[in-house]
Amino acid sequence: MIPSKMAKKEGYSEIIYLDAVNHRYIEEVGAANFFCVKDGVVSTPELTGTILPGVTRSSIIELASSRGYEVREEKVDVEYAMEADECFCVGTAAVVSSIGKIEYGDKVSEYNGGEVGPVTRQLYEELTAIQQRRAPDEFGWIVVVE
Numbered sequence: 165m166i167p168s169k170m171a172k173k174e175g176y177s178e179i180i181y182l183d184a185v186n187h188r189y190i191e192e193v194g195a196a197n198f199f200c201v202k203d204g205v206v207s208t209p210e211l212t213g214t215i216l217p218g219v220t221r222s223s224i225i226e227l228a229s230s231r232g233y234e235v236r237e238e239k240v241d242v243e244y245a246m247e248a249d250e251c252f253c254v255g256t257a258a259v260v261s262s263i264g265k266i267e268y269g270d271k272v273s274e275y276n277g278g279e280v281g282p283v284t285r286q287l288y289e290e291l292t293a294i295q296q297r298r299a300p301d302e303f304g305w306i307v308v309v310e
Contacts, residue, residue, distance in 0.1 A: 168194060178253075180266065182242060183214070189239045193263070196255035197221040200240065200248035201233075201283045207244070210237040220254045224287055226303060231290070233283070246273040250281025260288035 171179040180198065183189040190198050190209055197218050199208045206228045211217050229235050245251060251263040262285075264278040275281060280288075293299035297306065 176267075180242075183212075183239075188242050190242055190245055191215055193253040193258075196253035196258040196261070197224075198240065198245075198251070198253055199224065200245045200251040201281065202244070202248040205234045205236060206283065207236045207238060207240050207248075209240050216255075218255055220256060220259070220291075223291060223303075223305065224254050224260065227287060227290060228283075230302070231286070242268050246271055248273075248275070250275045250284055252281070252284040252287075260284060260291060 167181075168179045178194045180193050181191045183191055191214055192198060192209070195216075197208060197216065197220070199206060201207075206225075208221065208225065209215055225235050225237070246266060246268055251266065252260055253263060254260050262280040263275060265272060265274045290299065294301050294303070294305065
């Protein structure tokens, strides 16, 4: 929590955590899971025991795969993310939230002119449509509680 508090004091919206060994592989964004899109491939950090295996993460992986995207669960090097076409984070509170810009060292990468990218928008719209029952649940995620 201290690094996040320090980053916010410096004007950043959130902090991206890197692995503790190499300090170059992305783990999470605050309390949310990280995704990036490059050349139509959706990448997210593989579960290594230090990354939350969230329900929203699993849902986005399943949704993106079903929409024809290649989804890779792998080590995501921060340099790779800096060169991505778009980045976003997912979680219970974040739902699917676009990342407009990442600063790493002396480099700054801005995605889609600071606007929401097309893959991020599609996944957000389709996930929330299922959650709000505006679209059919083809995955069996909705459970009726009586």
